Amino acid sequence: MDTAAEQNLQARRNAFHDTLFKEDDLGLVIRGHIHVENELIEFIKIRLSPPNAVDALSLGYKEKCKLAKVLGMPRALQAPLSYAGNLRNKFAHNLGVTIGKQEADSFNIALKEHGIEYFQEAYHRIYPTSTKRLNFWNAHDFEPKNRIVISLILLWSGLAVANIEARAGKRILGERSTAPLAPGEPQNI
Incomplete structure (x- = not known):
């Protein structure tokens, strides 16, 4: 890998995989969600000025999702x-x-609701050495745990790409964003 950002992405991806493939159902859902939420927080920090403002807000997960949308x-x-x-709440409680x-x-x-193309592209950006063009949407024969x-992985990949694009000041995977973003500038709230 060429840059520190790419090395950091690879390290995060490897830690995420270690979690997914070593856990029982409870650990898979809870720890997998922790990795997803960390990518969500990273997106918010990239877009906020100052980035650590999110720490002072003491937001719950739903509020972080709403803020990320804005x-x-x-x-x-x-x-x-x-x-x-x-799903995390179902397992946690x-x-x-x-x-x-x-x-x-x-x-x-x-995942399919608004994002088949988004997640396919995100997966292949995060896993560029994957030689298979997998059809994730017809995996009904897989065991439920493997489908989760x-x-x-698809959700985490989508978040990782959103972070890469936000950091570069670009529109994310060609979508029109719900909030204006000047190139290279975080969104102030």
């Missing part, structure tokens, strides 16, 4: 971020919950 989070990320938070077909189907629907892993 700051230009792509529409494709909004429904899956909401679903990921709901109930004993004996397991990943089933319904959870996998619901996550897949949230795929969904978390």
